[in-house]
Amino acid sequence: xxxxxxxxxxxxxxxxxxxxxxxxxREAEPFLKRHGAGTAIPTAFADTWRSRxxxxxxxxxxxxxxxxxLDVLHRxxxxxxxxxxxxxxxxxxxxxxxxxxxxxxxxxPWPDVVAGLTRLKARYIIAPLSNGNIVLMLNMAxxxxxxxxxxxxxxxxxxxxxxxxxxxxxxxxxxxxPDEICxxxxxNGDLAAAxxxxxxxxxxxxxxxxxxxxxxxxxxxxxxxxVASDFIDLAERLQL
Amino acid sequence: xxxxxxxxxxxxxxxxxxxxxxxxxREAEPFLKRHGAGTAIPTAFADTWRSRxxxxxxxxxxxxxxxxxLDVLHRxxxxxxxxxxxxxxxxxxxxxxxxxxxxxxxxxPWPDVVAGLTRLKARYIIAPLSNGNIVLMLNMAxxxxxxxxxxxxxxxxxxxxxxxxxxxxxxxxxxxxPDEICxxxxxNGDLAAAxxxxxxxxxxxxxxxxxxxxxxxxxxxxxxxxVASDFIDLAERLQL
Numbered sequence: 024x025x026x027x028x029x030x031x032x033x034x035x036x037x038x039x040x041x042x043x044x045x046x047x048x049r050e051a052e053p054f055l056k057r058h059g060a061g062t063a064i065p066t067a068f069a070d071t072w073r074s075r076x077x078x079x080x081x082x083x084x085x086x087x088x089x090x091x092x093l094d095v096l097h098r099x100x101x102x103x104x105x106x107x108x109x110x111x112x113x114x115x116x117x118x119x120x121x122x123x124x125x126x127x128x129x130x131x132p133w134p135d136v137v138a139g140l141t142r143l144k145a146r147y148i149i150a151p152l153s154n155g156n157i158v159l160m161l162n163m164a165x166x167x168x169x170x171x172x173x174x175x176x177x178x179x180x181x182x183x184x185x186x187x188x189x190x191x192x193x194x195x196x197x198x199x200x201p202d203e204i205c206x207x208x209x210x211n212g213d214l215a216a217a218x219x220x221x222x223x224x225x226x227x228x229x230x231x232x233x234x235x236x237x238x239x240x241x242x243x244x245x246x247x248x249x250v251a252s253d254f255i256d257l258a259e260r261l262q263l
Numbered sequence: 264x265x266x267x268x269x270x271x272x273x274x275x276x277x278x279x280x281x282x283x284x285x286x287x288x289r290e291a292e293p294f295l296k297r298h299g300a301g302t303a304i305p306t307a308f309a310d311t312w313r314s315r316x317x318x319x320x321x322x323x324x325x326x327x328x329x330x331x332x333l334d335v336l337h338r339x340x341x342x343x344x345x346x347x348x349x350x351x352x353x354x355x356x357x358x359x360x361x362x363x364x365x366x367x368x369x370x371x372p373w374p375d376v377v378a379g380l381t382r383l384k385a386r387y388i389i390a391p392l393s394n395g396n397i398v399l400m401l402n403m404a405x406x407x408x409x410x411x412x413x414x415x416x417x418x419x420x421x422x423x424x425x426x427x428x429x430x431x432x433x434x435x436x437x438x439x440x441p442d443e444i445c446x447x448x449x450x451n452g453d454l455a456a457a458x459x460x461x462x463x464x465x466x467x468x469x470x471x472x473x474x475x476x477x478x479x480x481x482x483x484x485x486x487x488x489x490v491a492s493d494f495i496d497l498a499e500r501l502q503l
Contacts, residue, residue, distance in 0.1 A: 094438065148401065164412070173397060173401045173413065
């Protein structure tokens with residue numbers, strides 16, 4: 024059977040489990056209006072904020088900065104991005120910036136996620152393996168009823184994907200061999216890094232993660248162990 | 264209201280959530296018989312194994328040893344304890360020792376736990392704050408249906424209770440002030456250490472954790488914020 028010997032499914036979250044772009048845009052819209060940037064496109068704001076995500080983590084991955092949780096990086100990136108939309112961060116009350124930063128804690132899962140994970144949980148340990156920090160994942164899950172067995176990821180292992188340590192230390196925490204774990208992700212790059220560490224791989228494309236004009240990660244870039252159209256399809260392919 | 268402002272309940276596990284003594288004794292009994300120690304009392308074996316728990320952690324707490332997860336300490340302690348029962352660990356297949364070590368992953372919750380936690384989860388973030396490592400807590404929870412929102416504890420913060428770091432770093436991970444968190448424990452010492460760090464405290468005595476002749480932790484040693492007879496009573500006192 025496909026994924027034979029796998030005991031844990033670990034999931035990329037931003038894009039794979041939740042629709043970060045719509046969620047951030049939804050919360051940014053009233054904020055932008057309130058601060059004189061009402062003509063800005065909220066999804067463009069979400070994209071611009073998100074564009075600083077990987078460079079910020081790269082400071083940590085490169086060793087130039089000690090491990091710093093994503094909530095802190097998001098908050099710094101928010102202040103860096105506001106001037107691009109004509110907003111002086113010093114003019115905004117700190118509590119409002121803090122609150123907008125929590126938009127990442129309130130992202131909504133794609134419609135198939137909770138039903139699919141509930142079925143997958145019957146046979147597998149299910150946990151996020153996200154670069155998001157623990158309380159971010161926890162708040163998101165509690166709000167939407169995502170039934171994780173544990174919150175794993177970058178903060179637990181103090182390494183950001185796609186560093187090998189993020190995958191290998193997670194296997195160590197689970198006391199499993201890498202090939203007893205399958206990463207489920209909408210991103211070919213994440214799956215390639217996991218495969219290089221010996222994990223199994225399942226690709227679930229999210230063709231509107233970046234909006235209707237998305238051109239990346241629409242198709243599997245390698246022969247992943249499994250390809251499914253969503254989490255319900257994933258459960259069905261695993262006969263759950 | 265009692266525990267006003269509290270957003271997360273964190274739980275001691277060994278003794279408070281699960282009956283470690285009966286669980287370890289149940290799995291030790293056939294093992295002892297198989298290895299020529301059939302006259303040994305299984306609960307005495309559990310007590311002896313457990314008696315090495317705190318000294319082993321003390322090596323880590325004192326800084327003499329880097330952080331080492333509890334599964335590893337339990338496994339070392341098992342080999343140290345077998346000769347006291349007339350068993351040469353070198354005479355036992357490694358796979359059998361590994362399997363007996365997993366008895367800690369299969370401990371059963373006290374009968375009120377799952378029902379009580381399910382009610383408490385409706386209002387609070389609920390998570391273990393145990394010295395047990397992540398996969399130990401995860402396997403235990405999955406097997407018994409303990410509905411944790413996340414697995415916190417010593418391995419996440421790389422500090423063993425009752426070191427202040429175990430409580431304070433957990434508050435940091437949760438992005439909460441210490442007094443937004445309440446420790447639920449059957450042990451006055453654990454509660455005292457948590458209170459010294461600013462956490463709120465709830466005492467739930469487990470008068471048979473150490474057997475029918477137990478003399479310790481039968482009563483609250485301080486005026487804890489809350490005292491409840493079990494987790495269902497705790498939920499009721501919190502009007503859940």
